[in-house]
Each structure stands twice: as C-alpha cells, then as structure tokens.
Ligand SMILES: Nc1ncnc2c1ncn2[C@@H]1O[C@H](COP(=O)(O)OP(=O)(O)O)[C@@H](O)[C@H]1O
C-alpha cells in the first residue's frame with residue numbers, strides 16, 4: 001500500500017490548496033559507498049520556498065536536484081542540516097493539524113516517468129490517491145473529473161493509459177497530483193521525456209495552472225525557458241556537490257504564455273541564467289572527466 005494519508009488529512013474539494021513555506025537550512029547529503037569514495041550530493045544548501053510561489057531549481061546534471069526534492073518529500077534524510085515547514089498565511093483554522101509550524105504538509109509529486117497503472121482507466125488513475133485515502137466513490141470521481149478538465153482531458157475518463165499519447169499521459173500525471181490539492185507540489189523534470197512541441201504546450205498549460213492554484217510549487221528542470229516561463233524565483237545550483245549559486249527573481253507579468261518568451265526581459269533573464277549555468281556545466285563536465 002503506498003504511503004498516502006488518511007481521509008481526514010485530505011483537504012475537502014471546496015477548500016482549495018493551502019500554501020506552505022519550505023525552509024531548507026544548511027542541508028547536506030552524502031551517499032555512502034562500499035567501494036571507493038562516498039558521493040557528496042549536496043553540500044550546505046540553504047534556500048527558502050515561498051508560500052504560493054513557484055520556485056524552479058536548475059543546475060547541471062548530477063548536481064543533486066532530485067536528491068534535494070527527495071529530501072523535501074521525506075524519502076531521503078539529510079546527513080546534516082534540517083528542513084522546516086511552515087503553513088502559509090490564509091490557512092484556515094479548521095486545518096489546525098497542518099497549520100502548526102514544523103508539521104509536514106500534504107505533498108504531491110510529478111516525476112518524469114508517467115507511472116500510471118496500465119490496468120486502470122484514466123479516471124481511476126487520477127482517483128487512486130483519494131481512493132487510498134478513503135474518499136467515497138462519488139466524491140473521488142467528481143474530483144478526478146474536475147482535475148482532468150483542468151488539464152484539458154475531459155472526455156478521456158474511460159480510456160486506458162496505452163490509448164493516450166506521452167503528452168496526455170503526463171497531463172494525467174499532473175491531474176493525479178492536482179486532485180490531491182497538495183499544499184506543496186513537487187515536479188521533477190516533469191516534461192523531460194516529451195518532444196519539444198508537446199513540452200511547449202504543457203509548459204503553457206502548467207503556467208496557467210500554477211497561476212490559479214495558489215499551491216507552493218518546486219519545479220526541477222534543466223530547461224532555462226521552462227524555469228523563466230513558470231517560476232517566480234529561480235535557484236541556480238552549482239556542479240556537485242550542489243550548493244545554491246544564485247537566486248533570481250522573475251519579475252515577468254502573469255498570466256504568462258509563449259508570447260512571454262518574446263519579452264525583452266525574458267531574453268535578459270535567459271542570458272543571465274545561461275551565463276551562470278554555463279560555468280557550472282563546464283565544471284561538472286571537468287569533474288566527471290576526472291572520475292570524481
Ligand atoms: N542512491 C544513490 N546512491 C549513490 N549515489 C547517488 C544516489 N542517488 C544519486 N546519487 C548521486 O548523487 C548525485 C546527485 O544526484 P541527483 O540528485 O540525481 O542529481 P540531479 O537530479 O541534479 O541530476 C549524483 O552524482 C548521483 O550519481
């Protein structure tokens with residue numbers, strides 16, 4: 001049985017998402033190794049994820065982005081440092097168990113792999129988390145339908161994953177996360193496996209979704225365009241061992257769409273981030289070449 005919360009811990013459909021602040025304080029993580037050197041994946045990472053904001057994390061391959069997300073998700077324990085969760089402003093008093101500082105927020109994750117159950121319909125895939133949480137059939141199906149409509153998949157409820165394209169399946173993955181109305185949405189290169197055109201459309205749709213949801217979101221991506229299009233803040237990480245090299249505020253107006261990419265401020269942000277990343281990618285390539 002997957003580790004999903006109880007029915008009482010699932011916010012009701014009408015209340016909407018509750019924003020959460022995540023504070024990462026001097027977090028480090030070392031993967032031990034039986035043969036040879038341990039891998040220092042993260043060294044002294046401190047950062048802050050603002051409530052209701054989208055923060056993108058960008059950095060060279062292998063710099064520890066997924067590791068950081070797994071620590072926030074609670075799947076990996078940091079070797080040193082700590083995490084703090086604080087419920088955001090506007091949190092309703094009836095959500096007391098989630099309002100207290102240090103309580104773990106409701107999280108949902110979208111990974112690169114689709115991870116859908118092939119034997120379940122699209123509706124039942126999206127409703128799965130609610131089913132595990134003990135939400136009754138009528139309510140969970142209504143909520144799953146609403147989540148599918150948000151990702152433009154109304155009408156596909158009775159199909160099976162194999163009948164859908166890669167882009168559609170990844171939208172199902174997104175609907176499956178949104179249906180849980182998470183306080184914290186974690187996205188680890190969610191569009192990494194898709195072709196360039198599908199990716200563009202999904203980025204635009206995700207931009208619209210995050211603008212309306214109010215959820216705190218953390219997006220790991222290797223695409224500068226994706227980071228600038230979707231995020232309020234971009235954290236640029238160094239080559240491994242990963243640290244935060246820069247924190248960049250994205251002051252582009254919302255709503256954002258592909259037209260935003262033609263804004264001169266978009267180009268300026270792109271160039272700035274590319275300049276920072278380029279150095280780190282070259283450093284990462286040199287380290288890999290040295291066998292470290
Ligand atoms: N379970 C593990 N055991 C040992 N090393 C790992 C493990 N997971 C990741 N690593 C190493 O930690 C570093 C960071 O990995 P990861 O967080 O996946 O990077 P990113 O997501 O930025 O590409 C890499 O060098 C990777 O090889």
Ligand SMILES: [Mg+2]
Pocket residue numbers: 065066067
């Ligand atoms: Mg990764």
